[in-house]
Amino acid sequence: MEVETVPAVKGRPREFCVDQALAQALHVFWAKGYDGASMTDLTEAMGITKPSLYAAFGNKEALFHKALDLYEAEKLEYTRAALQQPTARKVAEYYLRSGVDVHAAEGDPHGCMGLMSSLACSPEAESIKADVIRRRASSQRALVERFEQAKREGDLPAHIDAEGLMSFLYAILQGITVQAGAGATRAELEKLVDTSLALWPSA
Amino acid sequence: MEVETVPAVKGRPREFCVDQALAQALHVFWAKGYDGASMTDLTEAMGITKPSLYAAFGNKEALFHKALDLYEAEKLEYTRAALQQPTARKVAEYYLRSGVDVHAAEGDPHGCMGLMSSLACSPEAESIKADVIRRRASSQRALVERFEQAKREGDLPAHIDAEGLMSFLYAILQGITVQAGAGATRAELEKLVDTSLALWPSA
DNA sequence: CGACTTCCATAACGAGCGGTATATAATAGG
DNA sequence: CCTATTATATACCGCTCGTTATGGAAGTCG
Structure with a gap:
């Protein structure tokens, strides 16, 4: 299970690490709750813009479920x-x-x-x-x-x-x-x- | 400490019972939480319009504190x-x-x-x-x-x-x-x- | 009957929400 | 080099939020 150093995908490569961004999102959801965490809170903490977030994670709810997965796995x-x-x-x-x-x-x-x-x-x-x-x-x-x-x-x-x-x-x-x-x-x-x-x- | 049957106030009398409206508000806050209870939820449950609510209770936060008082006193x-x-x-x-x-x-x-x-x-x-x-x-x-x-x-x-x-x-x-x-x-x-x-x- | 005061109803305000359309930049393959 | 594909950046959408301005209705007082 080696990480592919050459992306092997066609378009422009993304400029942020998905896992790291998810960890930041987890922190925000954890601190503020689902409703209390706004998309602006999330994108600022994750260091990405909204379109990038939606492209990478779907929407707010999907992002939360992935954050919850990470939370359960780690914490x-x-x-x-x-x-x-x-x-x-x-x-x-x-x-x-x-x-x-x-x-x-x-x-x-x-x-x-x-x-x-x-x-x-x-x-x-x-x-x-x-x-x-x-x-x-x-x-x-x-x-x-x-x-x-x-x-x-x-x-x-x-x-x-x-x-x-x-x-x-x-x-x-x-x-x-x-x-x-x-x-x-x-x-x-x-x-x-x-x-x-x-x-x-x-x- | 008699209830004054004659209002003795000048203007138009209010058409709803404050205590009863507060009890309805309590129910909504209890069911949905502070953030989850919208002013529309509240006014619909209380049977009054928004200006009436603001005149009688101040604002959402003041209404919540009064509802919390009632909650503690009763429940x-x-x-x-x-x-x-x-x-x-x-x-x-x-x-x-x-x-x-x-x-x-x-x-x-x-x-x-x-x-x-x-x-x-x-x-x-x-x-x-x-x-x-x-x-x-x-x-x-x-x-x-x-x-x-x-x-x-x-x-x-x-x-x-x-x-x-x-x-x-x-x-x-x-x-x-x-x-x-x-x-x-x-x-x-x-x-x-x-x-x-x-x-x-x-x- | 006015004059005054208070309440109700409608409609609107600005702000923030989740979500997206559009245009541009960066990479791959031909 | 050209095209296709993907990511980013800006600006914006429609919506709901809490709150309030406005106009009229319903009372008491003189």
């Missing part, structure tokens, strides 16, 4: 890595501590891009909401299965409801992202995580 | 009632069960108006965010004090961090409102509450 990778942890408790701890790392990071916007786009987006953005909710449901399903495996392996009490526990863990994570977006300090978020883990059921 | 009253419960556990249970009742009610929009307005609002609505966050902070302070009282009264273990527990309870509530807004069923939300309460620290 939400921890939701997959967490499942590999040996015990349910460690899964939860990995989930929450990584959640704090990602959603209260120094150089990135605070809060969760998916959450802020699943709420509050208003007019035509129903497809955005649906996309985010669909992705979230997939992640939640994996978490339920992981907890049922943990029950079988004995590191979760048998009386625990896996779906309830997943919903619980997800709620904590959502609370983390909400509070991070509202300006909570990292110390406050870590205290929240510590408190949550102190209450986590032990086998 | 978030439970956050104050919860503090009166005799034990910290009952405070938490009252908080969470009322949260489900309010944010997944039949006739009202699902999710929390304050939360959806504190996230994602975009351009000029910074003052909205600040207002919501300020109100939230006041509620959170009361909860911390209630938990410290509970520690003194012995119905919370002494090693518990009151701020951490408040942040935890708030995160669950925020998770409830997020999941309610995303279409979670009432049964799912109640399962989340049951799981959370099962993990609540006992004295």
